[in-house]
Amino acid sequence: MKVTVNRTTVELFEGARSQHAVLRYLVHRRMGAAKLHQGRIYDAYGHEIGLDAPLREGQIIKFRITK
Amino acid sequence: MKKLLLTLAAVCLLGAAARAERKEVHILSVNDMHAKIENMPQLAAIADSLRGLYPDLLIISAGDNRTGEPLNDLYEIPAYPMVILMNMIGFDATTMGNHEFDSGAEGLGKLMHMSGFDYICANLDPAPAFGIYPRPTEIFDVNGVKVGFVGAVEVNDRMTPDTHPDNVKGLSFKPVLETVQQYKWLRDVCDVVIFLSHIGYDADVEISKDLPWVDVIIGGHSHTAIDGGEMHNNVMITQVVNRLVNATHTTITVDNGKVVGRKAEIINVADFPKKNVVVQEVVDYFSNNPAFQRVLATLTAPMTSYEQLGCMMTDAWRVETGSDIGVTNTGGVRYDYLPAGPFTVSDVLRLDPFGNDTVQMEMTGQELKDFLISISRNDTYGFPKVSGIICNVTMDKKDPEKVKDVKITWPDGSKFDLKKTYKVVTNSYSAAIADSPRKDQGRNLNRTTASIIQEYLEHKGTIDYTGVCNVFETVSKR
Numbered sequence: 001m002k003v004t005v006n007r008t009t010v011e012l013f014e015g016a017r018s019q020h021a022v023l024r025y026l027v028h029r030r031m032g033a034a035k036l037h038q039g040r041i042y043d044a045y046g047h048e049i050g051l052d053a054p055l056r057e058g059q060i061i062k063f064r065i066t067k
Numbered sequence: 068m069k070k071l072l073l074t075l076a077a078v079c080l081l082g083a084a085a086r087a088e089r090k091e092v093h094i095l096s097v098n099d100m101h102a103k104i105e106n107m108p109q110l111a112a113i114a115d116s117l118r119g120l121y122p123d124l125l126i127i128s129a130g131d132n133r134t135g136e137p138l139n140d141l142y143e144i145p146a147y148p149m150v151i152l153m154n155m156i157g158f159d160a161t162t163m164g165n166h167e168f169d170s171g172a173e174g175l176g177k178l179m180h181m182s183g184f185d186y187i188c189a190n191l192d193p194a195p196a197f198g199i200y201p202r203p204t205e206i207f208d209v210n211g212v213k214v215g216f217v218g219a220v221e222v223n224d225r226m227t228p229d230t231h232p233d234n235v236k237g238l239s240f241k242p243v244l245e246t247v248q249q250y251k252w253l254r255d256v257c258d259v260v261i262f263l264s265h266i267g268y269d270a271d272v273e274i275s276k277d278l279p280w281v282d283v284i285i286g287g288h289s290h291t292a293i294d295g296g297e298m299h300n301n302v303m304i305t306q307v308v309n310r311l312v313n314a315t316h317t318t319i320t321v322d323n324g325k326v327v328g329r330k331a332e333i334i335n336v337a338d339f340p341k342k343n344v345v346v347q348e349v350v351d352y353f354s355n356n357p358a359f360q361r362v363l364a365t366l367t368a369p370m371t372s373y374e375q376l377g378c379m380m381t382d383a384w385r386v387e388t389g390s391d392i393g394v395t396n397t398g399g400v401r402y403d404y405l406p407a408g409p410f411t412v413s414d415v416l417r418l419d420p421f422g423n424d425t426v427q428m429e430m431t432g433q434e435l436k437d438f439l440i441s442i443s444r445n446d447t448y449g450f451p452k453v454s455g456i457i458c459n460v461t462m463d464k465k466d467p468e469k470v471k472d473v474k475i476t477w478p479d480g481s482k483f484d485l486k487k488t489y490k491v492v493t494n495s496y497s498a499a500i501a502d503s504p505r506k507d508q509g510r511n512l513n514r515t516t517a518s519i520i521q522e523y524l525e526h527k528g529t530i531d532y533t534g535v536c537n538v539f540e541t542v543s544k545r
Binding site for chain 1: 496
C-alpha cells in the first residue's frame with residue numbers, strides 16, 4: 001500500500017494506520033521515530049486525524065511537528 | 068373594526084400554528100470510541116445535561132465502539148464493558164464498525180443480544196446461526212418528527228470489513244452504495260434521513276453526491292476531526308476524531324415535515340468538568356477487573372533478560388501465526404525480569420503494552436537480514452529479538468551502536484539460505500520503522516501482538532526459557 005506523507009511516498013503493509021505512515025516517513029527523512037509524538041497528522045482536506053486512523057491506497061496525509 | 072380584529076386574531080392563530088410545526092431534532096453522536104471507557108462518565112454527564120434540555124435526544128454511535136483498551140477487549144466476554152456502559156448512557160443506535168467483528172461472529176452475536184440499542188447496518192446480512200440480526204434501517208419518532216436512519220460498514224476488495232478474515236467467517240456483506248440506495252424510500256416516509264456511516268470521511272464526501280435524499284451523514288472509521296458539520300453536495304457530514312475526545316451535538320430543524328436547518332457543534336468529552344457518578348462506579352469496577360490476574364501459564368524458572376522475554380514474545384508470534392521467523396524491535400520488550408510462578412494477563416500487557424498489530428510478510432533471507440539491520444538502526448534499543456533463527460551480530464568497532472554484519476543460521480547450526488523466501492511475523496511498529504527494500508511489505512493480521520502472546524502461553528501451560536538466547540553480539544576487530 002502506497003501512501004503519501006508530506007509529498008513523500010512511502011510503501012507500507014496492508015492495513016497500516018496513519019502512525020505507521022508517519023513513522024516510515026520519519027525514519028526515511030532520518031528525523032527519528034520519536035518525533036511521532038511531537039506532531040499532528042492531517043488528511044488531504046486539512047482535518048486532523050488520529051494516530052490510529054486507517055489508511056487506504058494512495059491516501060495523502062500531512063504531518064506537522066507542533067512541539 | 069370588529070372584522071379587522073377577527074382577521075388579526077386569525078392571522079396570529081395561523082402564525083402560532085405554523086410555529087408549532089417547527090420542531091428540532093437533537094442528536095449526540097460519537098464514532099470510533101475504541102473502548103475509551105475512562106471517558107464514558109463524562110459522555111454520560113453530557114448526555115444527562117442535553118437530555119435535560121431536549122428530552123427526545125437521540126444518542127448515536129457510528130461504530131468501532133470496541134478494540135483499543137485491554138480492560139474492555141480482554142474481558143471474559145470481550146467488549147462487554149462497553150456494551151454495558153452504552154446501555155447505561157442510553158444509546159439509541161450504533162452502526163457496525165469493522166472492529167465490531169473483532170471477537171468473531173459468535174462474539175458479536177452475544178454482544179448484540181446484551182445491547183439495549185439497535186445495530187443499524189444495511190450491508191450486513193442477518194446471520195441467525197450467530198444471533199446476528201442487524202436492522203438495515205430504523206425510524207425514530209422524535210417528538211412527532213420521523214427520523215430515519217440507514218447504516219453501513221466499510222468493505223474492502225474481499226467484500227469484508229477490515230478485520231481478521233476468521234472474524235467474519237459465516238457472515239455476508241454487500242457493497243455500500245448499491246445497498247444504501249435501496250433505502251431511498253426512507254425519504255418518502257420520514258421527515259429527516261440520516262446515513263449512519265462507518266466508511267470513512269473521504270468515502271462519505273464521495274457518496275454524498277449520490278445521496279441527495281439524505282440530510283446528514285454521521286460518519287466514522289477515518290478518525291477525522293470535523294469542526295461540527297461540513298456541507299458537501301448539500302449533505303451535512305459530521306465526525307469526531309476517536310477515543311471519545313469529542314462528541315458532536317447536531318440540531319436539525321424541521322418545519323412542516325421539511326428540513327430547514329442543520330447545524331452541528333463539537334463538545335469536548337475528555338475535559339468535560341462533570342462525570343456521571345454511577346457510570347464512574349461501573350468504570351471503576353471494570354478497571355479493577357480480576358480477570359487481569361488470570362494465570363495464562365506457569366514459569367518454571369525466572370526470566371532474567373530482555374533476550375529471554377523477547378525470545379518468548381517472538382516464539383509466540385511465530386508459532387501462533389504459522390510463520391518461519393519472528394522478529395520484534397528490542398524497545399518493544401518492556402521489562403527484563405519475571406520471577407518463576409504465574410504468568411498473568413497483566414504480565415503480558417505490561418510486557419507488550421502498545422497495542423501493536425501483528426504483521427506477516429514474505430521475505431527472502433537477504434531481505435530479512437536487511438530488515439533486521441534496519442530495525443536496529445531505527446530503534447534506539449539495539450538489535451532486534453528473534454525467533455526461529457540464530458543471529459551472530461558483529462558491531463562496528465568504531466561505532467559500537469552500528470551493526471557491521473549479521474550472520475544468520477538455523478537453531479541447529481545449519482546454513483540459512485539468503486535466497487529462499489520465508490514467512491516472517493513482526494509487530495506493526497517494527498514493520499513501519501524498517502525502511503529496508505523488500506518486495507512484500509506484508510499484511511496486518513488484525514490481531515494485537517499481546518493477544519497472540521496470551522494465546523501462546525495458554526497453549527503452552529508451562530514455559531522455561533533458562534539459557535535461551537538467539538542473538539549473539541560481538542565487536543569487530545577492525
